[in-house]
Amino acid sequence: MAALNPSDIINAGEHVFIKMPSDNVKCIVLKAGSSVSLGKFGTFKANDIIGHAWGNSYEIYDRDSKTRVYHPEGISEVEETANNNREIVDDPSSQKLTLDDIKALKSEGLKGELTGEEIVNKLKESHATFDKKTAYSQAKYLQKKGKKFHKVFTPIKPTAYSVNEYFYVKNPAKIRDIRMDTLSQLLSYSNVHSGCKLLVVDDTQGMIVSALAERMGGKGTILGLYDGDNPHYDIVKYMNFNQETLDTIKVLSWLRIHRPADEKTPDEMQDVTQLTGKDLEGYHRRLKAYNIVEESRKTLFEGNFDALIVASQYQPESILEKLLPYVAGSRPIIVYHGTKEALLETSTWMRKCPDLLAPQLTESWLRKSQVLPGRTHPEMSTWGTGGSLLTATKVIDQPVQAALTKRERLAMEKKNAEAKKLKRAREEAESAAPSPAPVVSAEDATNVAIEEEEVIMTTTITTTTSTSTIEPIDDDNESRSVKRVKQE
Amino acid sequence: MAALNPSDIINAGEHVFIKMPSDNVKCIVLKAGSSVSLGKFGTFKANDIIGHAWGNSYEIYDRDSKTRVYHPEGISEVEETANNNREIVDDPSSQKLTLDDIKALKSEGLKGELTGEEIVNKLKESHATFDKKTAYSQAKYLQKKGKKFHKVFTPIKPTAYSVNEYFYVKNPAKIRDIRMDTLSQLLSYSNVHSGCKLLVVDDTQGMIVSALAERMGGKGTILGLYDGDNPHYDIVKYMNFNQETLDTIKVLSWLRIHRPADEKTPDEMQDVTQLTGKDLEGYHRRLKAYNIVEESRKTLFEGNFDALIVASQYQPESILEKLLPYVAGSRPIIVYHGTKEALLETSTWMRKCPDLLAPQLTESWLRKSQVLPGRTHPEMSTWGTGGSLLTATKVIDQPVQAALTKRERLAMEKKNAEAKKLKRAREEAESAAPSPAPVVSAEDATNVAIEEEEVIMTTTITTTTSTSTIEPIDDDNESRSVKRVKQE
Amino acid sequence: MSETAVEKQSFATYKKNNTIEDGDNVVMYLSRENMSIIRVKDGEYFNCKFGSYKHSDMIGLEYGTKLGSNTGRGFLYLLYPTPELWTLVLPHRTQILYIADISFVMNFLNLKPGMSMIESGTGSGSFSHSIARTLAPTGHLYTFEYHQERVNAAKKEFEEHGLSDMVTLRCRDVCKDGFDLEDKVDAIFLDLPAPWEAVASAKRAFKQNKVGKICTFSPCIEQISRTVTALNEHGFVDIQMYECLIRFNEVRVIPMWTIDEAMEKQRAVEKKRKRAAPRVVRDDNNISTSAQDEDTGSSGHINKSVKVEPSVDDSNQSSAAATPNSTTGSEMEDGMSTTTSTPVIGSEAIPEASSASTATEPRERINPKNVVVTRLPAEQRGHTSYLMFATFTPASQGPSLTETKAVASSAK
């Protein structure tokens, strides 16, 4: 067996997501020795899962809150039958048990006197039209009831993905609508990796900082600028980070980037040599806090950040203007916002900024499917907004001038000519194969007027062109005409 | 056999889309007695398809441009085999025929000396690695080559759908990016039907007017307001409308809605009793033109339009302001634009307009799939923008006041109470059936802190609320929470 | 208003006088989520939680009129019933088709006045109404439903909605028994669990000498290949498959402050707070090794025990709290109940006064730029079905006209 890391195991004191039979997910803090109530689904003992590996499901199987690992039977193939629900009228009265009967069953189940299977069987037996249902509907009915009466729960490990999914489903506004796919793209564009140095403005309650920190694995630095009294990085606490990872996250208040004129060092405030007891303790606490702020400032002013990531409620360009100088060359700049419209002005601003290359405004599209044998289809409801990303690359703008002597140019041109010759020869060899048929031209039609619409070049037009130098090849061709990708 | 309409048959002089073996579509005007060249795919005689029903494909099968109805073989099931393309290196040189050989084959094909099948077989035989391909790849290869060398074409009847698709693919800017699905939704929202009276501002070159006219089937009136010297309704001509349908389309210049101060009637300009010969002809021509404009004005000022549809490059609210008064109560107002962003201000304007109910901003999403047995999947490239619709309903705003006498109210309340009683009885009967399990509440968890995020009501907030009267129930709940639709 | 309308109300057209009369169907529009349809009958009342409305008050009003409730406390709009509104108010007896699919299918099938069409099954009659409106007044809809109760309900609705002249409704299992129609229709729509079983009969129902279009509506991917196979085997051509859906946007106006404006605002708040009360920051539960600092209110590190739990809710984001007052973020949370007992950093010792003073801070001092934005609410209708289209080709009519002529002339 491979050696396990602490993070592979469910540990006491950590945040745990509990997926319940209803498919609802609850977040708990797992205290050693405690009992965890899942409401009507019963109670389990925290110690029954502490120390186990993540990944298993558990069934609460008797009154004593005993749990055992639950092995799901898997989804079985269900075939269409002639029995096609035609005779079924949507009528709750086809269930012959009264509400009270069912309540009684439920409470027996809670007491552990009936297993989930037994309850479901009772329901099934008493369902008047059950036999008339198709095999599929029957299976669906049983699955639905089974979920309700089997007390199976699954502890889910908090990761950037699962935490993001949890909040996206539960309260997307908290994380400013950033969805798992958009977040994943932000991570890719940021090129975050072990050991990098990131500058972040994160108004998603720390969702972005959490995901970045996870990808850095305890090596490197994230400097988060925050407004307000405190960094609102609530999400970080759900991630069960070890201290090494937490130490990679530094913060600095926007108001304290530059030392305020009236800010005094602890030494300026008090003469340490005069202090004793509680006063001395206070001094040392203040000194430590002061040093932490000083260190964050130093981290910022040293610059050379490997990425700048902005997810703020404030106008992004006003933030970029301030922070761009601290980013190294050839590094990604990423702006996230919950709505695309909020990034439109920023996008036109970026186009005019000589330090930014190829701004690109994207939205992500994500669709989940129901996977059931014979009944697979995309989900019947969509995700909401997932947010929008505006990305660009920090570049070092400089005047362009000819760089070659005449002799150098001649040598180069000779070399080029040879390379071209070679290339042409190769192309000719390839063209021996049948080439795709060109579109029929209108000229071929002699007897009949074949009407041709003018083919008009689509180019992106911006009202204000870049202020800098030449700008010929670059961005004005944003109409990123991805070639029609043919699938084998 | 059912009787055929003229529109069921390919008629001389009409516009026809020709789908070629390459899947490219050409638009031609079919002149009786002419030959139609399809470039390298050959030539056919117009008379060979004139008078036939739409729907068939034709093969050009010899040098004399003879055509016959072509019955495709259908797509045959292809199974995965162990032969999985592993040995195939993408190398055009695996085709042993030289380019010249293939050209020769093509020209033989053109001359009708080789059939399409024969050419494809020759290619197949000379393909070095053909046997190594999977059955699927083989089928795909043959289909690809077959399309190129079989001279099969399909005349496609111009309809709102096919014309829209043709231009959307060929030159979407011409029709301001309106796509088949968005257009279809515009038609639904407009409630267009035989005999209705529509007010239209159409900058899509008449794409929208064409689709509306098709749905009216020659009964009713479309009044199109245009700017510039002429109504730019180019698309209309592709529709092969009969005169009855063309007569439903009236136009009026924005500049001539109100008779300019210096506009003179033909009678004011000239004394008809003094005119003879060419001058008299000229007078009558002018009079007729004048009357047509007068009639359009009358149509506008009579109002009571059944819908207002605006697809303009100009600010939509400035147009709505002018035209809303002419629309009847409980009738749809529809604004189309190629980009959603251009409709945002209009949307907030609509919210403030007391004559408009429930403005709704939508975009459509459309995806086509490749349908091949064993290889079905969504297409590997997407449609572009399809445009955006902003819809609302024209209403008649009026002050609201209490409308009941005390006696009336008492009678009513009694009646209500009885209805409620009945309803409750019915509900109780229904609730005997098992009800869905409510979500576990946090209060159940006694031993452990179950953290609950605040559930926050999402309501749409607009900065400026309606200026009119009460506005309690209405629009402020635009967060149109469609219930999660579960599929059986 | 329609020129051809007759005063008997029909969902297929408008009434010429556009006036509510006794016996009319009228849609009571309270809000997008709260609409219902009534038949106006003198002496009756329409009751809802926002008030009572007398039918007789409606008679004689123009459609679209805003009507006050009996008490004057509520109001609603009286809308003319269209097929699109019907889709929103009809009683659901089955899954129904919505406007995205309805519209695309009608467009693809090229429906227009005068055409004949088959629909199966009728279901709740959502699509039927749109079809009838579009084929009216000269076309015809044959609609099939195997469930007797649904047939009865739909029959009544078609009559009450003025559509029965142009709709033929049959109770029939078309998969087993076929459509029993030959050479009759221009278009066919199949919303059946096993559409492939109806393809053979569908083929016979098409007008045989002209082109026809068929559409099948199947939610699951497994249904696709069986349908394709059946269509293929029966000689249908040009098989195409689409998915179509509509995204309904929420439109909002949000303020966008620059970071400088936000900081200026925050500095002002801080100054006030300093004047109002000396600030004490305490974190009793802070068991980490990092400093507890009284001065800055912020530490340079995140510690395991740091529990800051502000909820950025929607209203926060979109109006009030999106003004740069997130300085007071933690104060505000005090007003919200949190189930954890962990104290919120910096929240305890802050006097109510400071929070109050924030509220009275004049908001006009800096004017933010407003931006109109859209948002797609979660849980919109997503996938409904795969729309599979195919073309019925007319029977080959022997040699083409030109060839016939050629034969004729050579025979001379």
Add this chain to the structure above:
Amino acid sequence: MSETAVEKQSFATYKKNNTIEDGDNVVMYLSRENMSIIRVKDGEYFNCKFGSYKHSDMIGLEYGTKLGSNTGRGFLYLLYPTPELWTLVLPHRTQILYIADISFVMNFLNLKPGMSMIESGTGSGSFSHSIARTLAPTGHLYTFEYHQERVNAAKKEFEEHGLSDMVTLRCRDVCKDGFDLEDKVDAIFLDLPAPWEAVASAKRAFKQNKVGKICTFSPCIEQISRTVTALNEHGFVDIQMYECLIRFNEVRVIPMWTIDEAMEKQRAVEKKRKRAAPRVVRDDNNISTSAQDEDTGSSGHINKSVKVEPSVDDSNQSSAAATPNSTTGSEMEDGMSTTTSTPVIGSEAIPEASSASTATEPRERINPKNVVVTRLPAEQRGHTSYLMFATFTPASQGPSLTETKAVASSAK
């Protein structure tokens, strides 16, 4: 800049000095559609149609620098090669994965430094680079490819890109021969035509005592159910399926005139035209029965013969012609070649002067409101594959810890 970077360049991290050195891989960025990657070698040149660039000029420059060509007529940007850029410049030996799928899969599989992972097949190495970057420096990627030529090419690339220490590449038909790895990895990604054939071996490759995640990548719907069945049979749980794609927006600024502004403008144009030359409108081909009128330039009816063919092209829509000069629409079309011989109404007799005068009309007179809009260009990458995820559950570890303790205490 990375703290742990070593000066040997690696695609998995940045160089500490961020400076181009001999032997470095550098991405030559000319435009979004025109990028390539070179290895810097003193004395060589990079040539493209926009100019020539001397490698020696690049050495010593900071990454991200804008570099002028030898002639000074062109320039490009020198970018640091990241896995994301590699995906855009790599030589395609197969279909490759793009950023949407790469990102989502990495996120779902929870990849991070230190993990071990299997990828099959290697293909063109697009995904491999992203995985290696994310697992670096302590994790490991096992990547399998059955095609020998592709293996050779990828091997060379991994070496040149500083990744070979953390990537094991094997030429192997994993469907037939399995992975030959047991109890080794945390995550598995299968991009294979028949992923179900590799599921049994994949199961053995997972670290047996911890949770693991698998993803299969299949373009066709028919592959879905076979994969589900295989995963199911082998005890994988929590099967989920996603599709993910990115939409790249074009951003434009368009002017929005009110109709009044547009009309005012048009009236001015008309007045000028009237002054410039008397207006004569003729439609020689008009064979319809409606009037030809000389005065209004517009007729109230559309006739079959009316051939107005203005093209609203993109530039029209977005800048110049979107100013209210559509009055001159028909004049403009004269400049475009039309293949029909039908004359354009109203275009013949209008003197060139009027068109010229329109062009000199001062555009500043009315200021349109500008609106920033987005557009999705057609033909973006659409579907790539269905992403199927499942969870490997650790072997059940007998009775839970608490039960073990209970047994122990009762045995006392």
